[in-house]
Amino acid sequence: MDIIVCIKRVPETAEADIVLDAGKKGIDTDGMVFSINEWDNYAVEAAIQLKEAQGGKITVVSAGPEENNEVLRRALAMGADDAIRLTDPAFEGSDAIAMARILAAAIKDIPHDLILTGVQADDDGFGGTGVALAEMLGLPYAALVTDIQLDGDTLTVHRELEGGLEEVTAVKMPALLTIQTGINEPRYVSIMGIRKVAKKEIAEKSAGDLSLSGDDIGVKGSLSQIEGLFFPPVGEGAEIIEGTMDEKAETLVKILKERGGIA
Numbered sequence: 001m002d003i004i005v006c007i008k009r010v011p012e013t014a015e016a017d018i019v020l021d022a023g024k025k026g027i028d029t030d031g032m033v034f035s036i037n038e039w040d041n042y043a044v045e046a047a048i049q050l051k052e053a054q055g056g057k058i059t060v061v062s063a064g065p066e067e068n069n070e071v072l073r074r075a076l077a078m079g080a081d082d083a084i085r086l087t088d089p090a091f092e093g094s095d096a097i098a099m100a101r102i103l104a105a106a107i108k109d110i111p112h113d114l115i116l117t118g119v120q121a122d123d124d125g126f127g128g129t130g131v132a133l134a135e136m137l138g139l140p141y142a143a144l145v146t147d148i149q150l151d152g153d154t155l156t157v158h159r160e161l162e163g164g165l166e167e168v169t170a171v172k173m174p175a176l177l178t179i180q181t182g183i184n185e186p187r188y189v190s191i192m193g194i195r196k197v198a199k200k201e202i203a204e205k206s207a208g209d210l211s212l213s214g215d216d217i218g219v220k221g222s223l224s225q226i227e228g229l230f231f232p233p234v235g236e237g238a239e240i241i242e243g244t245m246d247e248k249a250e251t252l253v254k255i256l257k258e259r260g261g262i263a
């Protein structure tokens, strides 16, 4: 079974002090720690578990600068077989559609039974690349996948819906799945494991190698453009309760009673 996993390198924003860049269309990533997009880490683990059960080959693909080799090597250390980095100044400014076009151009010539992406990227969060990629490659897909069972050439997948509902869907391969966090427990990657793959070659492909023209990618090939980023103004209504723990609890109970939260 040949599996391709698309992985993105993203800045860790949860605990960071975010500062906008000069153009106010992105964030200043200087000094930020980067890692594999969380959803993609689960997707790599899902691919490895399928390979362990079925045999086959896993290729990881990432579009971005040389630093993306870190996340590609991490995936190789987890158990992927090959890694490809897609890199070209012409890719800059690509939205999810143009990014899907870049990924599709690279993937179409690699044998694949299954393509896995994350549901969304932790930073830009379009949540659109995976399904756009499926459409461009003419593949059936399932989004928000939380469980995968394989029977012959059919995947039975669970999809997470609103309100705690789960849907069970059968998808015939070749297919694309967008993987939700929590589907598995991604394996630990040791420094030793990463050292072992330090010399493994990572193939590189440019826009020219992929026969992509400037009209298909970057800002020109994108259907959306970022107009600006801003921090929402701090709203009224937040009240910091001061005092000792007992005083805080007493005040909180009083507020909840006054506002009908508790009887």
Ligand SMILES: Cc1cc2nc3c(=O)[nH]c(=O)nc-3n(C[C@H](O)[C@H](O)[C@H](O)COP(=O)(O)OP(=O)(O)OC[C@H]3O[C@@H](n4cnc5c(N)ncnc54)[C@H](O)[C@@H]3O)c2cc1C
Pocket (backbone or CB within 6 Å): 006, 007, 008, 009, 037, 039, 040, 061, 062, 063, 064, 091, 092, 093, 094, 095, 096, 097, 099, 116, 117, 118, 119, 120, 121, 122, 123, 124, 125, 126, 127, 128, 129, 130, 222, 224, 225, 226
């Ligand atoms: C107007 C605009 C300008 C941008 N300019 C730049 C820029 O100059 N430089 C830059 O680095 N980024 C830039 N980006 C972000 C970048 O192109 C995004 O990767 C792309 O828009 C996909 O959207 P997303 O990251 O929200 O992915 P989502 O759709 O949320 O991601 C879903 C999944 O798609 C896959 N995926 C997404 N991106 C990649 C990737 N790069 N490689 C492999 N797999 C991937 C992953 O599996 C991920 O889990 C820009 C985005 C926009 C909208």
